[in-house]
Amino acid sequence: MNHQDRSYKDKKVISIGTVSELTGLTLRQIRYYEERKLIAPYRNERGTRKYSFIDIETLMDIADKREDGVQTTEILKEMKLKEKQRESDAEVRKKMLRGQLNAQFNIGRERN
Amino acid sequence: MNHQDRSYKDKKVISIGTVSELTGLTLRQIRYYEERKLIAPYRNERGTRKYSFIDIETLMDIADKREDGVQTTEILKEMKLKEKQRESDAEVRKKMLRGQLNAQFNIGRERN
DNA sequence: CGTGTAAGGAATTCTGACACG
DNA sequence: CGTGTAAGGAATTCTGACACG
Numbered sequence: 465m466n467h468q469d470r471s472y473k474d475k476k477v478i479s480i481g482t483v484s485e486l487t488g489l490t491l492r493q494i495r496y497y498e499e500r501k502l503i504a505p506y507r508n509e510r511g512t513r514k515y516s517f518i519d520i521e522t523l524m525d526i527a528d529k530r531e532d533g534v535q536t537t538e539i540l541k542e543m544k545l546k547e548k549q550r551e552s553d554a555e556v557r558k559k560m561l562r563g564q565l566n567a568q569f570n571i572g573r574e575r576n
Numbered sequence: 577m578n579h580q581d582r583s584y585k586d587k588k589v590i591s592i593g594t595v596s597e598l599t600g601l602t603l604r605q606i607r608y609y610e611e612r613k614l615i616a617p618y619r620n621e622r623g624t625r626k627y628s629f630i631d632i633e634t635l636m637d638i639a640d641k642r643e644d645g646v647q648t649t650e651i652l653k654e655m656k657l658k659e660k661q662r663e664s665d666a667e668v669r670k671k672m673l674r675g676q677l678n679a680q681f682n683i684g685r686e687r688n
Numbered sequence: 689c690g691t692g693t694a695a696g697g698a699a700t701t702c703t704g705a706c707a708c709g
Numbered sequence: 710c711g712t713g714t715a716a717g718g719a720a721t722t723c724t725g726a727c728a729c730g
Binding site for chain 2: 720721722723
């Protein structure tokens with residue numbers, strides 16, 4: 465996935481009515497999940513909410529969990545946890561790469 | 577670019593006001609280019625136009641050409657020409673692949 | 689040809705609030 | 710807590726048309 469594509473997923477350009485159609489959620493629900501900090505739409509000049517495709521995916525996850533009876537507070541915790549996991553995974557990858565580079569460098573030195 | 581990403585670029589979910597902001601074109605211009613068949617937004621149940629990111633890219637190309645004084649008829653021709661080129665390119669790729677497969681097959685036969 | 693604009697109507701979106709369970 | 714709903718106002722979008730160069 466290149467930069468260009470990423471920008472599409474992230475770009476907040478979809479209005480709430482369309483999001484409602486795409487997710488099957490009511491306007492009320494979508495706005496409420498925002499109130500509970502589960503999503504953060506962009507607001508244009510005159511306050512209209514704009515969502516990205518990522519927001520839509522998040523909303524669909526939320527919908528599934530709500531159907532299973534999970535409360536918004538719990539969903540928020542889960543989302544934050546996953547965020548932390550992604551961060552630490554990225555950290556691990558960075559360290560592994562550094563380790564490999566060091567190994568390479570040492571092999572190079574041994575040969576001289 | 578996987579299927580998932582493609583669907584984002586192609587999905588017609590952006591309303592004309594947002595497209596106007598993103599492209600710098602007026603509503604009038606955007607609707608006119610549709611009249612001239614340069615773009616084909618989706619229409620939802622009650623007739624509201626919905627555009628994709630691809631449509632937006634196309635509109636930006638159109639804007640550039642219009643600035644250079646190219647008429648919409650010419651732009652339409654250019655777009656159709658490019659479409660044909662893409663088709664024939666795909667055709668060539670398919671033939672090349674077929675050729676390679678045949679070659680492979682023949683080599684296999686020679687060995688037996 | 690390409691674009692602006694005023695016109696009238698219909699649908700969208702927003703907020704704050706009351707309701708219910 | 711999560712969601713529905715009615716309320717009032719502001720902005721959006723649509724179409725068909727006249728205007729201009």
